[in-house]
Amino acid sequence: EPEVTQTPSHQVTQMGQEVILRCVPISNHLYFYWYRQILGQKVEFLVSFYNNEISEKSEIFDDQFSVERPDGSNFTLKIRSTKLEDSAMYFCASSSDSVTEAFFGQGTRLTVV
Amino acid sequence: GIQVEQSPPDLILQEGANSTLRCNFSDSVNNLQWFHQNPWGQLINLFYIPSGTKQNGRLSATTVATERYSLLYISSSQTTDSGVYFCAVHTGGGNKLTFGTGTQLKVEL
Numbered sequence: 001e002p003e004v005t006q007t008p009s010h011q012v013t014q015m016g017q018e019v020i021l022r023c024v025p026i027s028n029h030l031y032f033y034w035y036r037q038i039l040g041q042k043v044e045f046l047v048s049f050y051n052n053e054i055s056e057k058s059e060i061f062d063d064q065f066s067v068e069r070p071d072g073s074n075f076t077l078k079i080r081s082t083k084l085e086d087s088a089m090y091f092c093a094s095s096s097d098s099v100t101e102a103f104f105g106q107g108t109r110l111t112v113v
Numbered sequence: 114g115i116q117v118e119q120s121p122p123d124l125i126l127q128e129g130a131n132s133t134l135r136c137n138f139s140d141s142v143n144n145l146q147w148f149h150q151n152p153w154g155q156l157i158n159l160f161y162i163p164s165g166t167k168q169n170g171r172l173s174a175t176t177v178a179t180e181r182y183s184l185l186y187i188s189s190s191q192t193t194d195s196g197v198y199f200c201a202v203h204t205g206g207g208n209k210l211t212f213g214t215g216t217q218l219k220v221e222l
Contacts, residue, residue, distance in 0.1 A: 031208060043156070043199065045209040056207050089154050098208035099144045101161035107154050 002026040006092050006105035013082055013112055021077045021108045023092030032075045033093040033102065034067065036060070043091065049075065050098070082112045115140045115204050117213035125219045126190050134185040134216045136200035144203035145176050146210065147185050151196045159185070159198075190220045 005024045013019050025032050034046040047057040049067055064086075066078045075094075079086055089109050095102040116139040126132055136145070147159040160167050160174040162183065167174055171190075176183040183200055197217050201210040 033209070035210075035212075037154075042214055043201070043212040045211070048208050050208070056209055058209075091156060093210075095208075099203055101144075101146060101158065102210060103158060104148070104156040107156070109154065 002103075004092055004094055004103050004105035006090075006108050008108060009106065010109045011111070013110070015084060015112055016081055018078065018080050019082060019110065021079075021090050021092075021110070023075045023077075023105055024073050025075055025092065025094030026103060027073070029094035029096050029103075031055075031095045031098055031102075032067075032069070033095075034077045035091045035093065035104075036088045037091065037107075038088045046077075055098075079110075082110075084112050086110060087112045115142070115202060115211050117200060117202055117211055119198075119200060119213040119216050121216060122214065123217045123219075125221065128190060128192060128220055128222050130190050130220075131186070131188045132190060132218070134187070134198050134218075136183040136185070136213050138181050138183075138200075138202050138213075140204055141181070142178065142202040142204055144210070145178075145183050146201050147174055147183070148199045148201065149194075149196050150199060150215075156199070187218075190218075192220045192222065194218060195220050 032049040037043045047061045089107045092105040093102045149157045164178045171188045173186045197215045201212045
């Protein structure tokens with residue numbers, strides 16, 4: 001069964017460093033998303049990406065964040081100058097169109113120390 | 114934006130018991146999904162159910178879109194059902210999912 005895969009599963013980084021979280025969406029999907037979940041809280045939308053550009057972003061997704069589809073299979077989230085409050089589980093998701101079922105990766109747990 | 118509330122927030126069951134989880138949303142939706150977040154943090158798709166009723170084994174779900182709620186039924190609960198259950202909705206004008214507040218379920222022997 002096709003699935004969304006994320007790497008790494010865990011990442012620990014020093015405050016102020018840059019991190020890149022990687023995702024391989026399901027191959028025939030066209031919409032890609034990043035969500036995050038701070039420990040003990042609900043899942044929050046960060047950004048959606050379609051046709052090689054951002055289609056929607058939340059207030060959380062400020063200039064510290066960027067997304068890229070560097071090739072035909074990968075989708076990345078870059079966080080510049082990480083802060084302690086960026087510590088969270090980050091989920092990548094994909095869907096075949098904007099309203100159909102979205103499938104989530106297993107998440108990357110980011111810890112900023 | 115749309116508000117998505119789930120109840121109850123916490124639930125403890127004995128193995129074998131049945132339960133109903135509820136998701137209320139404040140506006141019309143064109144997509145609703147139920148997820149199970151397991152103890153390792155993974156979000157597992159349970160149902161894509163913008164309307165109507167679906168069943169998958171011991172789980173079933175019903176969405177009444179006109180009344181803005183969805184129900185998730187768990188029958189004959191097992192310890193592996195423990196975790197957090199989230200509903201998430203998609204509304205017109207965007208393509209994000211808005212997640213509910215979650216129900217933390219613990220199934221005990």
